[in-house]
Amino acid sequence: MAETTVKGFFEGLREKLNAKPEKVAGMNCVYQFRVTDAAWNVKLADGKAAVAEGEAPSPNCTITMAEADFLDLVSGKLNGQMAFLTGKLKVAGDMGLALKLGSFIG
Known part of the structure; x- marks a missing residue:
């Protein structure tokens, strides 16, 4: 995966999602994503x-993670x-939405 930073991941996410x-x-x-000190x-x-x-x-669903864990998650290294x-x-909020995350952020 080309994104090596949290900012890089989110900056490319809109285009990636709108393409599919x-x-x-x-x-x-x-x-809402809270990754270390970034939101x-x-x-x-x-x-x-x-x-x-x-x-x-x-937000309907808030995800909180450390930066290293988030990068491992989006790169497929962490389930x-x-x-x-x-x-x-x-996870805070709608757990059903949290379960759908893998279908579009991975």
Whole structure:
């Protein structure tokens, strides 16, 4: 995977998701990612994705991770379920949305 930083991952995510709208079809939600000291939000609506740096006003699902663990997750080195079970990935809000993460961020 070309992204080697959290910022690089999120900067390329909108284009990646909008290139394959079937991955987010039918989803209407806001994900908040807190990765170490950085915050990013991803809004999915009408088959389109919008990615912004910072906190979203009212996210449906918040994911909190350390930077190294997040980079391992998006590169495929870390399994999302294992990360959750071992406390490396924390979820607040809609758990159903958290389960759908793997279908579009990996």
